[in-house]
Amino acid sequence: MMVQKLALSGDEAVAYAVKQCDVDLVAAYPITPQTIIVEKISEFVANGEFEGEFVPVESEHSALSTCVGGSLTGARVFTATASQGLALMHEILYAASGLRTPIVMAIVNRALNSPLSIHNDHADMMGSRDCGWIQIYVENVQEAYDRIIFSFKLAERDDVLLPVTVNLDAFFLSHNVESVELIEDEVVKKFLGRPKRKYRLDPDEPYSFGAMAYPWNCFEFKYQQVVAMKNAYRAFDEVEDGFSRISGRKYGKLGKYWTDDADYLIFIMGSSAGTAKHAARLMRQEGLKVGVVSVKLYRPFPEKEVLEVLEGKKGIAVMDRSISFGAPTPPLASDIRSVMFANDMKVPMMNFVYGMGGRDFSVQDARNIFEMLMKKDPSEYPKETIYYGVKA
Amino acid sequence: MSYKPIRTLFELPTEENLAPGHRMCSGCGVTVGVRQILLAAPKDVIVVTATGCLEVSTVAYPYTAWRCPWVHVAFENAAAVASGIEAALKALERKGYGKRYPVIAFGGDGGTYDIGIQALSGALERGHRLLYVCYDNEAYMNTGIQRSGGTPYGTWTTTTPFGKVRPGKTEVKKNLMGIVVAHGIPYAATASISHWKDLMNKVRKALSYDGPSFIHLLTPCNRGWRFDPAQTTRIAKLAVETRYFPLYEVENGVYRITVPVPRPKPIEEFIKVQGRLKHLLRPEYADALAMFKKQVEDHYSYIEMMTKATSSK
Amino acid sequence: MKVKELEEHPTFAAVLPPATSEEYDTTGWRAFKPVVDKEKCTGCLICWIYCPEPAIIRTPDRKIEFDYKHCKGCGICEVECPVKAIRMVKEA
Numbered sequence: 001m002m003v004q005k006l007a008l009s010g011d012e013a014v015a016y017a018v019k020q021c022d023v024d025l026v027a028a029y030p031i032t033p034q035t036i037i038v039e040k041i042s043e044f045v046a047n048g049e050f051e052g053e054f055v056p057v058e059s060e061h062s063a064l065s066t067c068v069g070g071s072l073t074g075a076r077v078f079t080a081t082a083s084q085g086l087a088l089m090h091e092i093l094y095a096a097s098g099l100r101t102p103i104v105m106a107i108v109n110r111a112l113n114s115p116l117s118i119h120n121d122h123a124d125m126m127g128s129r130d131c132g133w134i135q136i137y138v139e140n141v142q143e144a145y146d147r148i149i150f151s152f153k154l155a156e157r158d159d160v161l162l163p164v165t166v167n168l169d170a171f172f173l174s175h176n177v178e179s180v181e182l183i184e185d186e187v188v189k190k191f192l193g194r195p196k197r198k199y200r201l202d203p204d205e206p207y208s209f210g211a212m213a214y215p216w217n218c219f220e221f222k223y224q225q226v227v228a229m230k231n232a233y234r235a236f237d238e239v240e241d242g243f244s245r246i247s248g249r250k251y252g253k254l255g256k257y258w259t260d261d262a263d264y265l266i267f268i269m270g271s272s273a274g275t276a277k278h279a280a281r282l283m284r285q286e287g288l289k290v291g292v293v294s295v296k297l298y299r300p301f302p303e304k305e306v307l308e309v310l311e312g313k314k315g316i317a318v319m320d321r322s323i324s325f326g327a328p329t330p331p332l333a334s335d336i337r338s339v340m341f342a343n344d345m346k347v348p349m350m351n352f353v354y355g356m357g358g359r360d361f362s363v364q365d366a367r368n369i370f371e372m373l374m375k376k377d378p379s380e381y382p383k384e385t386i387y388y389g390v391k392a
Numbered sequence: 393m394s395y396k397p398i399r400t401l402f403e404l405p406t407e408e409n410l411a412p413g414h415r416m417c418s419g420c421g422v423t424v425g426v427r428q429i430l431l432a433a434p435k436d437v438i439v440v441t442a443t444g445c446l447e448v449s450t451v452a453y454p455y456t457a458w459r460c461p462w463v464h465v466a467f468e469n470a471a472a473v474a475s476g477i478e479a480a481l482k483a484l485e486r487k488g489y490g491k492r493y494p495v496i497a498f499g500g501d502g503g504t505y506d507i508g509i510q511a512l513s514g515a516l517e518r519g520h521r522l523l524y525v526c527y528d529n530e531a532y533m534n535t536g537i538q539r540s541g542g543t544p545y546g547t548w549t550t551t552t553p554f555g556k557v558r559p560g561k562t563e564v565k566k567n568l569m570g571i572v573v574a575h576g577i578p579y580a581a582t583a584s585i586s587h588w589k590d591l592m593n594k595v596r597k598a599l600s601y602d603g604p605s606f607i608h609l610l611t612p613c614n615r616g617w618r619f620d621p622a623q624t625t626r627i628a629k630l631a632v633e634t635r636y637f638p639l640y641e642v643e644n645g646v647y648r649i650t651v652p653v654p655r656p657k658p659i660e661e662f663i664k665v666q667g668r669l670k671h672l673l674r675p676e677y678a679d680a681l682a683m684f685k686k687q688v689e690d691h692y693s694y695i696e697m698m699t700k701a702t703s704s705k
Numbered sequence: 706m707k708v709k710e711l712e713e714h715p716t717f718a719a720v721l722p723p724a725t726s727e728e729y730d731t732t733g734w735r736a737f738k739p740v741v742d743k744e745k746c747t748g749c750l751i752c753w754i755y756c757p758e759p760a761i762i763r764t765p766d767r768k769i770e771f772d773y774k775h776c777k778g779c780g781i782c783e784v785e786c787p788v789k790a791i792r793m794v795k796e797a
Binding site: 025027052055057058067068069070072073074077091194200202210212214217 | 452453454460461463464468469472476487490510513
């Protein structure tokens, strides 16, 4: 097996994956820092390497609308956006999941206006986390490439049929170049096959999609989506097994680094998980029992895996790269706290907001978090959110 | 482009893509038009509908009045959804997995003039092979008769009632055909439900092009325009006969009036039978009436001028 | 009764099979109903092309009859019939 290794940025890696996945339709609108994805795909189109249709739409709202229409014909559909674009698509996100279209969308996580920022934080995806899409966060460029292929396989399952966002951090992953091992074209094609959708827009077997519902039946349709999410959770490992057979790589719902015998953990999402890992590696060399949990599958939330990794821990720090204004804690912290409470688990927890608007999170910063965990008496961890790094 | 013209009603199929039992109002102008359009179109079509009267009243779970494949996503994106269907089918056909069926998108005046103008503009600019039909009842009817960009000057709506200081809507009807024609698409036309042969042949002509086509269809609404439901088609006819709604087409930039009106009926004939316009005949609204008439005249003159100007092409 | 089954077992994503609206009876919408004089009727089909439902059926004898289950009594057919073969009569 001839393995091709390329030096690619996150955006380029996503584009390569799309090229290999026998995608039929890409409808996208440019926004920094996603632009390289669409530019690269356009290059592939010009060279005849991408056989699907590329539709340069006039806004992100139309981008997703075009994708939904295309997906309902039974075609395989992809798009990408960030920040304001995702926010503009917001109403259609719910339509896409309600209509059960297995669209895969790369989100290059970028801050939301105002003030305007082109840099990384998770405000965009977190602002739409309830939309009914499966949400995956990647830690490095290789994972960005892999998860695009993985997501089509997961999304198109009969028992799932939900759209997926693959989240990669703006600039830290989208523009930084890393080494990527590509899977062979034919292997990817065979792994995915063609989408097989029973309910399609087809004059030979006509259906009406997007009906109006009433109070006596709307709830049931929403519950179908709940069931689909649960199925996605159950199917996740099976799809990972299949993917690892063609790639040799497996990521898990949670990336667990030295968590087994750790006393203190950092829970973190996206590229900063890599940073935290490096800090943990250095501290382990000093004999300190620390570990990192990189939350890769965010929706559906991996409750069981989180409870398992929390077992026996002395203290944890939950890092959020987004703020839920007015909420007791930011998104990830809220989910973890709620999971612990429901299961009578009382691992002392500190919660942090970091890195807003692209503020750097360095190895030293990760060390500082671990040291806070270790130096303070866990029974006296502050409950209020600490806005780490803000010059208050 | 070549197409098979319709000459008589007898050659039309008996099986229709719109089934009865829908909840559109008694005497609704929209379904008269939609029926005529679907009878003229091939049996195998895919229909997209924006949120509005047509969508909500034809598909409410578990009832659907559509026999052909049909989809509704949201209010402002019928043109974008149609673009996606068209592009996906193009790719699928190219790869050998499917077939490029004709795609027809329906949007009301609200979903086209206002909230839907962006998606329409994008779809037209990109050159997708689809037909967009704007069914124009000149207000946001589904939500209770509020004004839209397609409501004419001086018209009563719930958000532009006439009173002591206002004669009704104070803004003029947006020139939708002008906007569409400016995109340089192969075919655009106006049509009225009263002139079925004109509409049906325009539909066939429109669908014969490998590119975007547009039909601006006048569909009187007895609820919003305030007239007896039995008069729907007559009022549509009056709209044409008074030159209020000229019937023309623009084929590759060449204007042609398809139903000439050499001796127009007085506009008062059109106004006096509608509750939404009748007030303009009162003496206190004389200025507004003059303005209304002037707009009708100016618009028809403009179409005549464009017909002359582009005839040498 | 497709509609009853669809109500009891909500379909996947509210997807609907074609033309289930045919089961819906709009008789109650009418105050007047159209009656055709088949002697006068020339079978021109003008009423058929202007009916909003459609609630007019083209019969094998090249004339028309009304689908009373789906007629809403709007009266357009009476207005448009060129030979005045249709009369709107008050519903019982």
